[in-house]
Structures are given as C-alpha cells and as structure tokens.
Amino acid sequence: MIVKPILIGVALAALASLPLAVPMAAGVPVALAVGPVAITYDRDNALDLDFDIGCFSTECPVVELRYGASGQETLKIGL
Structure with missing residues (x-):
C-alpha cells in the first residue's frame, strides 16, 4: 500500500529534476535564480552562488x- 505513493513521489521528483540534470550532464552551464539569489553550475567552476542586489530596485x-554561459544564455525560462 505504501509503495505506490513512494514510487509516484520518486517519479515526480525525477521528472522535476530533468530540466537541470540533463543539461548538466551534457556540459551546458545551468543557472537557477530565485529572486536575487542565483546558483550556477558550470563544469569549469562547479557551483557558484551569486547575489544580485539590483533585483531589489528593479x-x-x-x-x-x-541555459548557457552568463551573458550568452541560449534559453531563459522565468515566472
């Protein structure tokens, strides 16, 4: 009985992580920004934490x- 909800949860977590995991595995730099805080993954620099203070005024x-190097993003998805 408890196995089915666990399997559904694992499947949903795997589906949600695909937009981050696939480009990382392919070597494409990926940045996830939540408000003024951005976490960037690049094979050369590993994980980088950025804080954009200008986000508070604009x-x-x-x-x-x-997706893509900073300033040369190939795709931006925002809410």
Missing part, C-alpha cells in the same frame, strides 16, 4: 532557469 522574475 523588477526581476521570481524564478528563472537559464
């Missing part, structure tokens, strides 16, 4: 997912 997305 309008910025609540959540944003960026």
